[in-house]
Amino acid sequence: MRRWLELEATVSPELADPFSSFLFELGSGGIEMEEANQAVTLRAYFPEERIHRQALLRAVQRYLRAVSSKHHQLTVHQMSEENWGESWKQWFSPLAVGERLWIQPPWVSEKPPGRIALVIEPGMAFGTGHHPSTLGCLELIERAVTQGRTNYALDLGTGSGILAIALAKLGVPRVHAVDIDPDALAIARTNALRNEVAAVVQVAESWEASGVAYDCIVANLYRNALEELAHKIHLHLEPLGSFICSGFLVSDEPSICSAYAQLGFTVEQRWERETWVALWFRKKRP
Numbered sequence: 001m002r003r004w005l006e007l008e009a010t011v012s013p014e015l016a017d018p019f020s021s022f023l024f025e026l027g028s029g030g031i032e033m034e035e036a037n038q039a040v041t042l043r044a045y046f047p048e049e050r051i052h053r054q055a056l057l058r059a060v061q062r063y064l065r066a067v068s069s070k071h072h073q074l075t076v077h078q079m080s081e082e083n084w085g086e087s088w089k090q091w092f093s094p095l096a097v098g099e100r101l102w103i104q105p106p107w108v109s110e111k112p113p114g115r116i117a118l119v120i121e122p123g124m125a126f127g128t129g130h131h132p133s134t135l136g137c138l139e140l141i142e143r144a145v146t147q148g149r150t151n152y153a154l155d156l157g158t159g160s161g162i163l164a165i166a167l168a169k170l171g172v173p174r175v176h177a178v179d180i181d182p183d184a185l186a187i188a189r190t191n192a193l194r195n196e197v198a199a200v201v202q203v204a205e206s207w208e209a210s211g212v213a214y215d216c217i218v219a220n221l222y223r224n225a226l227e228e229l230a231h232k233i234h235l236h237l238e239p240l241g242s243f244i245c246s247g248f249l250v251s252d253e254p255s256i257c258s259a260y261a262q263l264g265f266t267v268e269q270r271w272e273r274e275t276w277v278a279l280w281f282r283k284k285r286p
């Protein structure tokens with residue numbers, strides 16, 4: 001049976017967001033935050049086969065030492081898949097997103113009339129839609145797809161497949177979903193089947209070799225990856241195409257905007273929640 005690591009740390013409120021961004025970048029599939037007595041306790045979950053307990057502890061200790069002189073209490077527990085599944089099921093409740101979307105786990109069947117259901121079982125992959133970065137991408141995808149026709153979209157870093165499935169269910173006829181993590185690819189395929197969009201969503205390991213241009217690219221990654229990929233994204237996006245991204249905090253926004261502005265992108269719309277930002281960029285005309 002698969003095992004999970006639950007990392008628990010209590011930090012001052014001003015550190016909570018950057019710390020959660022760091023844990024997100026380290027590959028945590030889910031992060032809970034609880035505020036009490038002017039401190040915030042974060043619980044982050046990592047599949048044990050992806051990160052060793054000692055490596056996780058060392059990385060977090062190094063991070064906390066670099067950002068604060070205080071001593072932080074850190075614990076890392078092992079959890080079985082069964083316990084993890086039960087604990088995380090408690091906080092994966094159905095959620096209305098934007099004007100038209102509705103995210104629900106497979107064990108819930110009711111859906112408000114008129115909303116499009118995205119049935120997501122993230123397993124070890126990231127993407128229940130409850131993280132502000134996923135939520136921001138979904139809202140901007142809904143707006144972009146409603147505003148103009150999208151023919152071929154790329155979901156870069158698909159995780160559970162949630163953004164690719166949203167694109168397909170909002171009517172995009174061809175969606176390419178990629179991830180560097182083979183577990184995520186398997187989970188995204190299962191979720192595409194579960195949502196009956198497997199014929200539209202092509203799940204694959206790579207995209208650069210495809211030589212095609214998309215009219216919409218979405219990427220919920222993190223700051224460094226978004227900056228490193230800027231040229232490739234520019235190359236594979238059609239003129240006037242949309243690029244929707246998230247996975248970074250307000251403090252990183254100027255740097256992301258500058259990387260994309262240098263390539264001629266302009267910001268079409270901006271979304272922010274709990275200091276996480278999502279941006280919808282438009283590529284310039286030829």
Ligand SMILES: C[S@@+](CC[C@H](N)C(=O)[O-])C[C@H]1O[C@@H](n2cnc3c(N)ncnc32)[C@H](O)[C@@H]1O
Nearest residue numbers: 126127134156157158159163179180181184220
């Ligand atoms: C934060 S999760 C986003 C998951 C989902 N798209 C969402 O919005 O909830 C980021 C995903 O990107 C993948 N990833 C990270 N770097 C990548 C890269 N350079 N190319 C493709 N996938 C990448 C990770 O394996 C992870 O599944």
